Amino acid sequence: MQTVSFQLYSARNFQPFAEVFRILADAGYKQVEGYSALYAALDDAAIQQIKADLDANGLAMPTAHFGLDMLEAEPDRVIAICRTLGIEAVYCPYLTPEERPTDAAGWRALGERLQKAGVPIRAAGLTFGWHNHDFEFFTLPDGSVPQDHLFEGGPDLAWEADIAWIIRGGADPFAWIAKYGNRIAAVHVKDIAPKGENADEDGWADVGHGTVPWGDLAKALAGTPVRHYIVEHDNPKDIARLATRSIASVKAF
Secondary structure (H helix, E strand, O other), rough: OOOOOOOOOOOOEEEEEEEEHHHHHHHHHEEEEEEEHHHOOOHHHHHHHHHHHHHHHEEEEEEEEEOOOOHHHHHHHHHHHHHHOOOOOOOOOOOOOOOOOOHHHHHHHHHHHHHHHHHHHOOOOOOOEEEOOOHHHOOOOOOOOOHHHHHHHOOOOOOEEHHHHHHOOOOHHHHHHHHHHHEEEEEOOEOOOOOOOOOOHEEOOOOOOOOHHHHHHHHHHHOOOEEEEEEEEOOOHHHHHHHHHHHHHHHEE
């Protein structure tokens, strides 16, 4: 696999980030991925401090999430943050339930909206794309799938494929990798606990300690242009356990 990164959303409950960065560096990570709430409300000095803390631990942040509202309203600010932190790829990560379209036309329109939002980001020389959850794979009343319509409306969108969310959405990740593998620039590497286990961690598991067939998935992903493999766990109890066990598993794929 490519260089292993770590999505900092996984560590949001284990502050301060300066200490999290030390834990990740000790575990062998060289890269992290940012998320909107980490920097969206920070001033320039605070952004510079994040960069200093990353540098002090030998960490880079080549990829990051930014919310659609900020991407549309403050593209120059997004680009400035990317320049400061060394971000090379921007992914829009989520829609609240009330924001989600309910039909094919709505999903195509969302793809068009993302396509437009990405224009200044791509013009700045950055990769721009979408990060999926499960809801993009829930079948619409007409039998079609939102993810198809989103990509139809956004022909230039890269894809940060969150494999475990595809599975939780009831879809076959191998089929989606085959269909849109040419768009995959990054992958979220996370795992799903066996049914009934890890309820206190929302049913997620450390990578390699769940049911997701990562060995076979890694082989399927090897045929895509993916550059970043990013460890994530949406609600871990122990950040050091997650970091160390997951990077060991990924390196064994």
